[in-house]
Amino acid sequence: MIDKESSRPTFPKRVVITGGMPYGEKELYFHYIGGYFVHADILARFMRDRIGAENVLFISGVDCYGSGVELGYEKAVNGGFTGSLTDFVARNHEMQKEIIGRYQISLDIYAGSALGEAGEIHAALSAEIFEKLYKNGALKLERTMQFYDAEKGVYLNGRQVKGRCPIQGCKSENAYADECSLGHQYKPDELIEPVSVLSGKTPERVPVDNWFFDLPAYEERLKDVLDKWEKDPACRKTLLTVIREFLKKPSIYVKKELIDEIKDIKEMPPFNIIEDGQKTSWVLEFENLDIREKAVSVLTQNGIRYRTGKTLVPFRLSGNVNWGVPVPEKDGIAGLTFWVWPESLWAPISFTKTVLGDGTDGVKWEEWWKSDDTKIYQFLGEDNIYFYGIAEMGIFMALNEGYKLPLIVPNRHILFGKTKASSSSEIKPPKAAELLDYYTAEQLRLHFMNTSLSERSVGFEPKALLKNNEGFDTVLNEGNLVTNIFNRLIRSCFYTVQKYNGGALPEYAVNEGVKKSSDKTILEYENLMTTLSFDKIFELLNIYLRDASKDWAARSRSENAEDIGQLLADSFHIVRTAAALFHPITPVGCEMIREYLGVDKRIWEWKYIFEPLTFFTKAEHKLKFLEPRVDFFKKHSSQFE
Helix, strand or coil, rough: CCCCCCCCCCCCCCEEECCCCCCCCCCEEEEHHHHHHHHHHHHHHHHHHHHHHHEEEEEEEEECCCHHHHHHHHHHHHHHCCCCHHHHHHHHCCCCCCCCHHCCCCCCEEECCHHHHHHHHHHHHHCCCCCCCCCHCCCEEEEEEEECCCCCCEEHHHHHHEEEEEEECCCCCCCCEECCCCCCEECHHHHHHEEECCCCCCCCEEEEEEEEEEEHHHHHHHHHHHHHHHHCCCCCCHHHHHHHHCCCCCCEEECCCCHHHHHHHCCCCCCCCECCCCCCCEEEECCCCCHHHHHHHHHCCCCCCCCEECCCCCEEEEECCCCCCCCEECCCCCCCCHHHHHHHCCCCHHHHHHCCCCCCCCCCCCHHHHHHHEEEEEEHHHHHHHHHHHHHHHHHHCCCCCCCEEEEECCCCEECHHHHHHHHCCCCCCCCHHHCCCCCHHHHHHHHHHCCCCCCCCCCCCCCCCCCCCCCCCCCCHHEEEEEECCCCHHHHHHHHHHHHHCCCCCCCCHHHHHHHHHHHHHHHHHHHHCCCHHHHHHHHHHHHHHHHHHHHCCCCCCHHHHHHHHHHHHHHHHHHHHHHHHCCCHHHHHHHHHHCCCHHHHHCCCCCCCCCCHCCCCCCCCCCCCCCCCCCCCCCHHHH
């Protein structure tokens, strides 16, 4: 027999699952569902089965603030929308919430950072965090240059300015005021060829005062976090690779032929040269950020072109947009609002307080965010690693209040066809709702689950929506495992037991080989779930069900009643096991299986995971009668045309 305990992973007492939040200016596009929500939901549903639903919180919400939301609102008003900015965000929130539900995403709360009680709690928490960071000496007030559109008479923030990213080697298609679409941070005056999206003109740069979080001060502690993450079997290499790029010394990239000219500049601060014979540029490395800033000024004055390298820089907390969470007045500086990125980092805590009924002053949330008994998973796209994997960690450290640092779970890009698509690019991705006109939610959940986003960017190629729609629709490949193979096995079991045994379970013990194979699959599934290896889980289930299907085809030809009785006992055990393992992935179809088996919800609980079906039944238990041609896992109606 298999030693079921020797290699089983340990699980925390409680789990929080959250991640990057959709923006409040639009409907959900497919990459939110396929790149984050499905994977997070599978983990949340598994954890509820594994450690108990009362010990799991699955938290998300709409990111209500930011210049992108303001731009979206202006466009909506020009298109005839008559409500306020809050009305606009609330409308989009409801649309997002509805489509998330249609994909069977089992959130405990889908809130909004500016909406209702969650919005009130979020504003209070934001002020509280600012006050604590200020008190702990983690904030700096800096005068920096900000873009100003003289024609429109307004300051420009975030996505109101477009240009080219100044970071060396960046391949972003969109760079904004002080960050690009790949998450690189820089000062506004470093943006290359800036253009105001409001007027189409080159904006002016004017001095403004803003609060910055001293992120570079936490470099060594961030390295310690990386060491801890690296020991976690669920940690993804992408996370470690991206963060380590930002933990390098401040640097500047210059053309090789300019080195002698730079060395001759008397005002140039000291630097080390890192040579790379394979590249056209060399790296000038500096001891700290202040020295690099002086070097940047000197190079600019001497007309020498350069690109800055990735490093930790102070993280901007405040801005001057009207649509934002107010920043408390300090040192005579008033009227500022939080820059959207910082306040979105602690928004999941605001939503946790909301769902637990904490209000602004309750402390139940601390059991979930400050306890060693809790593990927090944050799912997000790789573009956001800087914010969640670096800035958020630094802020939690600076608060010095025992915050549990989340494990960041970054997914690579899910492409549309062969191209990275976004609502701001020329190639528009399909909306999540649009996909449900051609595929069922469970077909899409299985397909997105099997994308290897932990390792590489993957193309999403729905035949129904692509111009070149010849051949097999790859989106249906994973769904066929349940709509064809699993459906056929379940129906065969039910129709056979109805024909030969009056719909009652046969009184046979499960074959030892079948039990051993099922137990092994369960143990492997459990270990793969702890490493968040969703694509490998699909392959495991694929092999398990295909082997069962072959076994049924071979043994069902027998005319011996005892052989058929044993086959039914074995196959119903496989159906019971597979249903429990698919329950986090395809919950609706699995609940239908449970209904027809006539058993209670204990069948999903992992403390009973190795028990046979008869554990949940009494003697001569009868199954619910299955009519001909009933499907437990449905195909979309369009697939029958």
